[in-house]
Amino acid sequence: MTKQIGPQSEVVFHFTIKLADGSVADSTQLHGKPAKLKMGDGSLTPNFEACLLGLNEGDSHHFELGPDDAFGPVNPNNIHHMERSRFAADMTLEEGAIVAFTQPNGTEIPGIVRDVAGESVTVDFNHPLAGQQVTFEVEILAVEQLAVENQGA
Incomplete structure (x- = not known):
């Protein structure tokens, strides 16, 4: 069968x-x-x-x-521009790096660094x-x- x-x-x-x-x-x-x-x-x-x-x-x-x-589709609301100061000082931030962010409820969500320009870091929270x-x-x-x-x- x-x-x-x-x-x-x-x-x-x-x-x-x-x-x-x-x-x-x-x-x-x-x-x-x-x-x-x-x-x-x-x-x-x-x-x-x-x-x-x-x-x-x-x-x-x-x-x-x-x-x-x-x-x-890519949701533009899931792309955020953050100040470099929000990241650990010793963290290497470069395009393509995946960074874990802790949400208020304690769960973690990954974000992909899309761009680093001076003190501005662009992080994409869309599915890769x-x-x-x-x-x-x-x-x-x-x-x-x-x-x-x-x-x-």
């Missing part, structure tokens, strides 16, 4: 995300460990999950996704792949159907 991915599936799969120039942005195969997810658990965007629906155990497939379907067209390649290793929990009995 073919095991097909549905909304109540747990899926084990390898994935590779490639940029428009063919470079690899992320890949489970590079780490030698496949990904595992429960459909609908929020670990993938709805558009990535939609690509998986209907695939069968053993399938390999690739999907072209534009920015709106992948990591979203925001605004990018990507190719999502998947190899479905295992599909299990999860029992739907009885809500109130």
Whole structure:
């Protein structure tokens, strides 16, 4: 019997995300460990999950996704200009550096330094792949159907 991915599936799969120039942005195969997810658990965007629906155990497939379907467009409100004095004096700030910022609730969020000009540092809090067209390649290793929990009995 073919095991097909549905909304109540747990899926084990390898994935590779490639940029428009063919470079690899992320890949489970590079780490030698496949990904595992429960459909609908929020670990993938709805558009990535939609690509998986209907695939069968053993399938390999690739999907072209534009920015709106992948990591979203670049949001200019997520780009901030900060004074150099807000950073540790011994911190090396250069274009491309990733800096962790602690939010008021204690969680950390990464920001990418986009520019350093005198005492002004431009930090981008968008997802690093925001605004990018990507190719999502998947190899479905295992599909299990999860029992739907009885809500109130």
